[in-house]
Amino acid sequence: MTQWVYNFGKTGTDGDASRRNLLGGKGANLAEMSGIGLPVPPGFTLSTDVCTHFYDHDKTYPDTLDQQVREAIAKIESETGTRFADSANPLLVSVRSGARASMPGMMDTVLNLGLNDVTVVGLASRANDARFAYDSYRRFIQMYSDVVMEVDHGLFEDALEDMKLQRGVYEDTELTGDDLKALVASYKDIVQDEAGTGFPQDPWEQLWGAIGAVFASWMNTRAITYRRLNNIPVAWGTAINIQAMVFGNMGDDCATGVAFTRDPSTGENNFYGEFLINAQGEDVVAGIRTPLPLTVAARKKGGGEALSMQEAMPAAFDQLDAVRKKLEAHYRDMQDLEFTVQQGVLYMLQTRSGKRTAEAALRMAVEMADEGLITRDEALCRVDPNALDQLLHPTLDPNAEKVILARGLPASPGAACGKIVLNADRAEEMAAGGEVVILVRLETSPEDIHGMHAAAGILTARGGMTSHAAVVARGMGRACVSGASDVRFDEVSGKVFIADQVLVEGDIITIDGTSGEVYAGKVDMIQPKMSGAFASVMGWADEVRRMEVRTNAETPTEARVALDFGAQGIGLCRTEHMFFDADRIIAMRQMIMAADTEGRELALAKLLPMQRRDFEELFTIMAGLPVTIRLLDPPLHEFLPHSADELAEVAAAAGVTIETARQRSVKLAETNPMLGHRGCRLAVTYPEICRMQARAIFEAACAVAKNTGESPVPEVMVPLAATAREIALCKAEIDAAAAAVMAETGVTISYLVGTMVELPRASICAADLAVEAEFFSFGTNDLTQTSLGISRDDAGSFLHDYADKEIYPVDPFVSIDLEGVGSLVEMGVERGRKSRPDIKLGICGEHGGDGDSILFFEKVGLDYVSCSPYRVPAARLAAAQATIKTRQTD
Numbered sequence: 017m018t019q020w021v022y023n024f025g026k027t028g029t030d031g032d033a034s035r036r037n038l039l040g041g042k043g044a045n046l047a048e049m050s051g052i053g054l055p056v057p058p059g060f061t062l063s064t065d066v067c068t069h070f071y072d073h074d075k076t077y078p079d080t081l082d083q084q085v086r087e088a089i090a091k092i093e094s095e096t097g098t099r100f101a102d103s104a105n106p107l108l109v110s111v112r113s114g115a116r117a118s119m120p121g122m123m124d125t126v127l128n129l130g131l132n133d134v135t136v137v138g139l140a141s142r143a144n145d146a147r148f149a150y151d152s153y154r155r156f157i158q159m160y161s162d163v164v165m166e167v168d169h170g171l172f173e174d175a176l177e178d179m180k181l182q183r184g185v186y187e188d189t190e191l192t193g194d195d196l197k198a199l200v201a202s203y204k205d206i207v208q209d210e211a212g213t214g215f216p217q218d219p220w221e222q223l224w225g226a227i228g229a230v231f232a233s234w235m236n237t238r239a240i241t242y243r244r245l246n247n248i249p250v251a252w253g254t255a256i257n258i259q260a261m262v263f264g265n266m267g268d269d270c271a272t273g274v275a276f277t278r279d280p281s282t283g284e285n286n287f288y289g290e291f292l293i294n295a296q297g298e299d300v301v302a303g304i305r306t307p308l309p310l311t312v313a314a315r316k317k318g319g320g321e322a323l324s325m326q327e328a329m330p331a332a333f334d335q336l337d338a339v340r341k342k343l344e345a346h347y348r349d350m351q352d353l354e355f356t357v358q359q360g361v362l363y364m365l366q367t368r369s370g371k372r373t374a375e376a377a378l379r380m381a382v383e384m385a386d387e388g389l390i391t392r393d394e395a396l397c398r399v400d401p402n403a404l405d406q407l408l409h410p411t412l413d414p415n416a417e418k419v420i421l422a423r424g425l426p427a428s429p430g431a432a433c434g435k436i437v438l439n440a441d442r443a444e445e446m447a448a449g450g451e452v453v454i455l456v457r458l459e460t461s462p463e464d465i466h467g468m469h470a471a472a473g474i475l476t477a478r479g480g481m482t483s484h485a486a487v488v489a490r491g492m493g494r495a496c497v498s499g500a501s502d503v504r505f506d507e508v509s510g511k512v513f514i515a516d517q518v519l520v521e522g523d524i525i526t527i528d529g530t531s532g533e534v535y536a537g538k539v540d541m542i543q544p545k546m547s548g549a550f551a552s553v554m555g556w557a558d559e560v561r562r563m564e565v566r567t568n569a570e571t572p573t574e575a576r577v578a579l580d581f582g583a584q585g586i587g588l589c590r591t592e593h594m595f596f597d598a599d600r601i602i603a604m605r606q607m608i609m610a611a612d613t614e615g616r617e618l619a620l621a622k623l624l625p626m627q628r629r630d631f632e633e634l635f636t637i638m639a640g641l642p643v644t645i646r647l648l649d650p651p652l653h654e655f656l657p658h659s660a661d662e663l664a665e666v667a668a669a670a671g672v673t674i675e676t677a678r679q680r681s682v683k684l685a686e687t688n689p690m691l692g693h694r695g696c697r698l699a700v701t702y703p704e705i706c707r708m709q710a711r712a713i714f715e716a717a718c719a720v721a722k723n724t725g726e727s728p729v730p731e732v733m734v735p736l737a738a739t740a741r742e743i744a745l746c747k748a749e750i751d752a753a754a755a756a757v758m759a760e761t762g763v764t765i766s767y768l769v770g771t772m773v774e775l776p777r778a779s780i781c782a783a784d785l786a787v788e789a790e791f792f793s794f795g796t797n798d799l800t801q802t803s804l805g806i807s808r809d810d811a812g813s814f815l816h817d818y819a820d821k822e823i824y825p826v827d828p829f830v831s832i833d834l835e836g837v838g839s840l841v842e843m844g845v846e847r848g849r850k851s852r853p854d855i856k857l858g859i860c861g862e863h864g865g866d867g868d869s870i871l872f873f874e875k876v877g878l879d880y881v882s883c884s885p886y887r888v889p890a891a892r893l894a895a896a897q898a899t900i901k902t903r904q905t906d
C-alpha cells in the first residue's frame with residue numbers, strides 16, 4: 017500500500033529533514049525536530065504525492081488516504097489524550113500547507129479545526145476558560161469560512177469591530193466570553209447568508225474541507241506569481257501538515273512568537289525575535305498588536321519598557337534558548353523558528369533555514385566558519401551571489417540635507433528614493449513605464465508581491481520586523497521601512513498623511529531601510545563601503561575559484577568601478593557604445609552613412625583620435641590586465657538618424673544635402689537589423705573601418721607602453737563571425753595595422769586576435785574558426801537570440817508566457833538555456849580546442865553574471881566570465897561556488 021501519510025511525534029516519526037521533496041520543508045523539519053527530541057505537538061504530513069494525485073485525478077484523493085488519515089488522527093489522539101469530535105475533551109488540529117521551497121503566506125492555513133457548537137463547550141470546561149474557547153471558535157469560523165467557503169473575511173472583521181464599538185472597548189482582548197459567544201452567533205449568520213449553508217459542524221467534514229482548500233491554494237494567483245518570481249516548478253506540489261493545536265492564547269502563562277537563531281538583518285550572533293503573551297501565531301505576523309522583543313538586550317536596545325520574554329517568562333525563555341542552541345548546532349545554519357508556550361510549556365511549531373539580508377548572510381557565513389561550525393567552502397556556498405547586489409546599492413549620504421517625515425522599523429536595508437504609489441498594480445504599471453516607485457501601504461499582504469517586486473522600496477504603516485512586508489522585502493532585497501505608525505491614509509482621496517505633509521501618488525520620498533527613517537523628496541546617496549565580512553568572503557572566493565572574472569566596460573568610470581570590485585581585465589569593450597555621446601554620434605553617423613570610401617575615410621579620420629584617447633585611458637586604468645576590444649558591431653537602427661534635426665546634423669557634417677542624407681538613410685534601413693549588416697559584416701564591406709580601429713588600438717597601446725612602462729594586452733575581437741574567412745579578412749587588417757604601428761613607434765607589444773561565438777554556425781564550425789582565432793568569447797546574448805530564433809528586442813512581450821507555461825522556466829536571456837544554447841557553447845569549446853588546444857575561452861553575454869550560468873561555464877571549462885561592473889563580486893563568488901560544486905560532483 018502506498019504510504020501517503022507520514023507521522024511525527026513522540027510515539028513515532030516516519031520522516032526526517034532529508035525527505036523535503038516528499039514532505040515539504042515544514043513537514044520534513046517537524047519530523048526532524050521530533051526525531052531529535054524537541055517538543056513538537058504530534059501530527060502528520062500528507063505528502064506532495066497526494067497533491068500530485070489530487071491534480072492528476074480531477075481533484076480527488078487516493079483510495080487509501082481516508083483510512084491512513086483516520087489512523088494518523090487516532091495516533092494524535094492517543095499521544096494527546098484527546099479525541100477528535102469529542103464533546104468533553106476535543107482534539108483540535110491545524111491544517112497548514114508546506115511546499116518543498118518556502119512560500120511564506122502564499123497558501124492557506126486553517127487553525128482550531130475540530131471546534132463546533134458542542135466541542136467548544138468541552139474546550140471551555142477543559143481550559144476552564146469560556147472566553148478562550150469562544151475566541152478560538154470565532155477565529156476558526158472566520159478562517160475556515162474565508163479559506164474553504166470563500167466568505168469575505170472583511171465581513172467578520174466588520175462584525176468584530178461592531179462588537180467592540182457596542183461594548184465600548186478598543187482591544188480584542190477586552191471582549192468577554194459572552195461577547196465572543198454572541199460574536200460566534202453573528203459569524204454563523206454571516207456564513208449562512210453568504211454561503212447559503214450553515215457552518216459545518218462535523219469535524220471530519222471540516223478536515224476534508226480544509227485539506228481540499230489547502231491543496232487548491234497551490235494554484236491560487238499569489239502562489240502562481242510567487243512561484244514564477246522564485247522559479248519554483250508547479251510540478252513540485254505542496255504537502256499538508258495536520259497537527260495537534262497548542263494554544264498561546266489560553267492566558268497570561270501562554271505566548272506565541274517567532275525567532276531567528278541569529279539576527280537576520282545584521283547577522284550578529286544574537287538571539288533575535290518577537291513574541292506576544294496570550295496570542296495566536298497570526299497575531300504576531302499580522303501586525304495587529306505590536307510584538308515584544310525576546311531578550312533583555314534587545315528591549316534595552318530598542319528603548320522599550322514592556323517586558324521581554326526573557327523577563328516575563330524566564331523559564332519558557334530558557335527552554336527556547338536551549339532549543340535555539342540545539343537547532344543551530346544540528347542544522348549548522350541560522351534557523352527561523354515558530355514557537356508557542358502553552359501554560360508555561362514550550363512547543364516548537366516550525367524551523368527552517370532563515371531568510372537573511374546579504375549583509376547578514378556574509379557575516380554569518382564568515383563567523384560560522386571562524387567558529388568551526390561550517391567549513392570555508394560551505395561558508396562560500398551559503399551566500400547567494402545575486403544577493404550581493406543589495407550591498408552594492410547606495411546608502412544615504414550622512415551629510416545630505418534631509419527633512420525627516422516619519423520613523424518606522426529598519427525592516428530591510430538599503431536606501432531608495434522614488435515616487436509614491438499606493439497599490440501594487442499601480443507600482444507595477446509605473447515601474448513598467450520606467451518610473452522608480454516606493455510602494456506605500458498600511459501593511460502588505462501576499463497579494464502585493466508583484467508590486468513589491470516592481471518597487472524600489474516599500475513603506476508600511478503597520479507591522480513588526482517579522483511582518484509580511486519585512487520578511488518579503490528582505491528576501492527580495494528591496495529597501496523597506498515597516499511599522500511607520502505616523503503614516504496615515506485616505507484611500508478614497510488617494511492621499512497619504514505623514515507628519516504635517518499631505519502627499520499624493522507621484523510625490524517623491526526617500527526611505528532608509530537601514531535606519532527606518534522616511535524623508536521628504538530626494539536625499540543624496542553615496543556608494544557603499546564593503547564590510548569586513550564582504551572582503552573575507554571575496555578573498556576566500558578568489559582563493560578557490562578557477563575561472564577568471566572580467567568585466568564588460570567601455571567607459572573609464574565603468575572600468576574603475578569594475579577594478580575596485582576585483583575585475584581581472586576587460587572581457588568586452590563594445591566600441592560602438594563609445595560613440596553615443598552627442599558630439600561623437602554625428603561623426604559615427606557620418607561614417608555609417610557615407611556613400612563612398614572617400615566619405616567614409618573622412619569620417620574615420622575624425623573618429624580615430626577619439627578612439628585612440630578612449631583606448632589609452634582604458635589601457636592605463638587596466639594597467640597590464642587584458643583588455644578585449646571588439647570591432648564595431650552597430651545594429652544599424654541604433655545609429656541611423658531618426659529626427660529631421662539629426663538628419664540635418666549628419667548632412668552638414670558630411671557636406672551633403674539633407675535630401676541626399678535622407679535617401680541614404682532610407683537605403684540603409686533594414687527589415688531585420690539584428691540579422692543585418694552588423695558585426696564583422698561591416699568590416700567585410702568596409703575594411704577601412706576595421707583598419708582605423710586597429711590603428712587606434714595599437715597606437716594607444718604603444719603610447720601607453722611607452723609612457724607608463726606597463727605593457728597593455730589588447731585582445732582584438734571580431735564580432736558576429738560565422739566563418740573562418742571573415743576572421744581571416746579582419747585579422748589581415750589587424751596584423752597589418754599592428755606591424756605598421758609597432759614599426760612607427762619602435763614599441764613591441766603582444767596581442768591576440770579572436771572572435772565572438774554568437775551564431776550557431778560559429779559553434780558548429782568552431783574547429784575552422786579556431787584556426788584563425790586565438791580566443792573565443794561566447795556572445796550568449798546573440799547566441800541565445802539566434803539559436804532560439806527569438807529577437808532580443810521583442811522577447812519581453814511574450815517570454816513571460818513561456819516562463820508561466822514552463823517552456824523555458826527561466827528567461828533564457830537571463831540564465832543560459834542549458835540544453836540548447838549550452839550545448840552550442842559546449843560544442844564550440846570542444847571543437848575549438850581540438851584545432852587549437854591552447855585557445856583562450858570566455859563568455860561576455862549577460863549570462864556571465866548569472867550564478868546558474870556560471871556553474872555551467874565552469875563545467876565546460878571556460879577560462880573566464882565577463883559581466884557588467886556591479887555584477888563582478890557576484891560573479892567572483894558564483895565562480896568559487898561553481899568550482900566547489902564541480903569538485904564535489906567529479
Ligand code: PEP
Binds near residue numbers: 795797
Ligand atoms: C552577445 O551577443 O552576447 C554580446 C555580448 O554582444 P552584444 O550584447 O553587444 O550583442
Ligand code: MG
Binds near residue numbers: 774795797798
Ligand atoms: Mg552580440
